[in-house]
Amino acid sequence: MSVSILYSLVGSVLFSLGFYSLIAYAHLLRKILAINIMGSGVFLILVSLAYRWPETSPDPVPHAMVLTGLVVAVSATALALALACRVQETTSSAQLPEDESD
Amino acid sequence: MRPFPAKLIIILLLMALTGLFAWAILSLPLNGTSLRTQVFANIGHSGVSNPVTAVLLNFRGYDTLLEITVLFLAVLGVWSLGTIHIPDLLQPAGLFLMALLRILLPAMMLTAGYLLWAGAHAPGGAFQAGAVLGGAGILLLLTEVRFASTIDWWPLRTLLSAGILVFSGVGLGSMALGGRLLEYPRDWAGILILIIESAATLSIGVTLMVLFVGGKPSKADGTVSMKSTGQREDKT
Amino acid sequence: MAESMTWSQWLFDLPLALVLLWLAWRLLSSTDLFKAVVLFIAFGLLMALAWVRLHAVDIALAEAAIGAGVTGALFLSALKRMNSEQQKLDDGENDDERRDV
Numbered sequence: 001m002s003v004s005i006l007y008s009l010v011g012s013v014l015f016s017l018g019f020y021s022l023i024a025y026a027h028l029l030r031k032i033l034a035i036n037i038m039g040s041g042v043f044l045i046l047v048s049l050a051y052r053w054p055e056t057s058p059d060p061v062p063h064a065m066v067l068t069g070l071v072v073a074v075s076a077t078a079l080a081l082a083l084a085c086r087v088q089e090t091t092s093s094a095q096l097p098e099d100e101s102d
Numbered sequence: 103m104r105p106f107p108a109k110l111i112i113i114l115l116l117m118a119l120t121g122l123f124a125w126a127i128l129s130l131p132l133n134g135t136s137l138r139t140q141v142f143a144n145i146g147h148s149g150v151s152n153p154v155t156a157v158l159l160n161f162r163g164y165d166t167l168l169e170i171t172v173l174f175l176a177v178l179g180v181w182s183l184g185t186i187h188i189p190d191l192l193q194p195a196g197l198f199l200m201a202l203l204r205i206l207l208p209a210m211m212l213t214a215g216y217l218l219w220a221g222a223h224a225p226g227g228a229f230q231a232g233a234v235l236g237g238a239g240i241l242l243l244l245t246e247v248r249f250a251s252t253i254d255w256w257p258l259r260t261l262l263s264a265g266i267l268v269f270s271g272v273g274l275g276s277m278a279l280g281g282r283l284l285e286y287p288r289d290w291a292g293i294l295i296l297i298i299e300s301a302a303t304l305s306i307g308v309t310l311m312v313l314f315v316g317g318k319p320s321k322a323d324g325t326v327s328m329k330s331t332g333q334r335e336d337k338t
Numbered sequence: 339m340a341e342s343m344t345w346s347q348w349l350f351d352l353p354l355a356l357v358l359l360w361l362a363w364r365l366l367s368s369t370d371l372f373k374a375v376v377l378f379i380a381f382g383l384l385m386a387l388a389w390v391r392l393h394a395v396d397i398a399l400a401e402a403a404i405g406a407g408v409t410g411a412l413f414l415s416a417l418k419r420m421n422s423e424q425q426k427l428d429d430g431e432n433d434d435e436r437r438d439v
Contacts, residue, residue, distance in 0.1 A: 012123035021366040060153035075176035078313040081416040225395035233403030
């Protein structure tokens with residue numbers, strides 16, 4: 001087990017944890033938190049796969065991709081939070097409605 | 103909350119998914135291909151010596167241009183969703199925060215400037231510097247409530263788009279000089295990257311500050327604002 | 339993959355990995371949203387440590403500033419707006435009840 005395998009496994013588990021929270025909880029803010037955790041998991045997998053040669057410097061292309069992804073994640077989170085606040089203003093509830101037909 | 107059997111099925115499926123990821127990762131070859139060799143072969147021509155900055159601003163410059171555009175689009179989206187009455191959101195700060203701001207704000211601006219400059223040869227660059235500036239802007243918003251009403255001021259709004267304008271200007275300019283889009287002339291690559299990064303830093307800092315406010319600030323004399331019924335009504 | 343980890347690497351990386359997973363589980367399953375956001379900021383800072391361990395220092399700087407700092411501030415601001423919205427609605431309902439009585 002090397003460092004990169006450990007962190008990529010952590011990334012996969014984070015992705016699954018975030019995915020479960022995304023579909024299990026109804027409150028919008030918890031869904032946005034879950035999406036951020038999923039994003040962090042994916043970034044961990046990408047960067048740990050770039051670390052595969054610890055003798056030399058790591059591969060810089062996945063680093064640049066993850067940096068781009070981090071900034072895009074923060075702008076998507078900001079937009080999602082503004083949308084969630086609007087949903088609460090218009091429907092007076094911050095949770096998605098429970099599906100009665102299930 | 104879902105009924106119990108559905109939750110169990112979801113958990114089992116997610117465990118299978120995690121197992122699939124683990125199997126995929128563990129079955130990767132020991133020495134696969136990577137783009138390291140190409141990057142380090144061409145880094146002398148890129149104008150900077152930090153490989154991540156070279157990839158971000160030179161080899162994959164188009165991705166960075168689109169990323170800055172995504173930030174701008176987020177501001178457009180947030181501003182079109184509704185207005186914010188600033189006194190509802192921010193309150194005058196206590197003495198401790200004001201004293202802290204006096205120490206922190208110059209230090210943060212200096213750190214941002216250093217990160218921007220050091221991005222060429224050490225870890226750093228436009229995004230890190232812009233993020234520190236954004237943090238400084240958020241602190242300023244939380245402390246000085248009057249500052250929040252200047253978000254609508256036109257120089258600040260110009261700074262929001264400065265990053266995209268400078269970046270695409272440099273790209274189109276290099277096309278006009280006979281190359282392809284974003285193909286910097288070899289001797290000027292370092293200087294051009296610094297110019298693009300400076301504009302991007304200011305732009306990112308102001309963008310993060312504006313995203314924190316979370317909406318278009320309503321004017322003090324009370325103009326339109328969207329109420330919960332979705333109809334426009336004028337505040338008198 | 340590369341060679342196996344030395345015991346000193348195990349000593350640092352394994353606790354960091356376990357704390358990351360535990361923190362993510364605590365913040366996702368917490369019903370108090372303020373606590374979840376504060377744990378999210380802590381998670382971001384620990385992720386910055388993980389980036390440094392993976393020799394990705396640029397990403398560590400960006401994660402600490404953007405991922406933990408700005409995203410945390412955005413969440414707290416949105417939480418405050420939602421809570422004050424809820425407060426206004428609750429006050430409105432209370433007024434109606436008093437009038438009925």
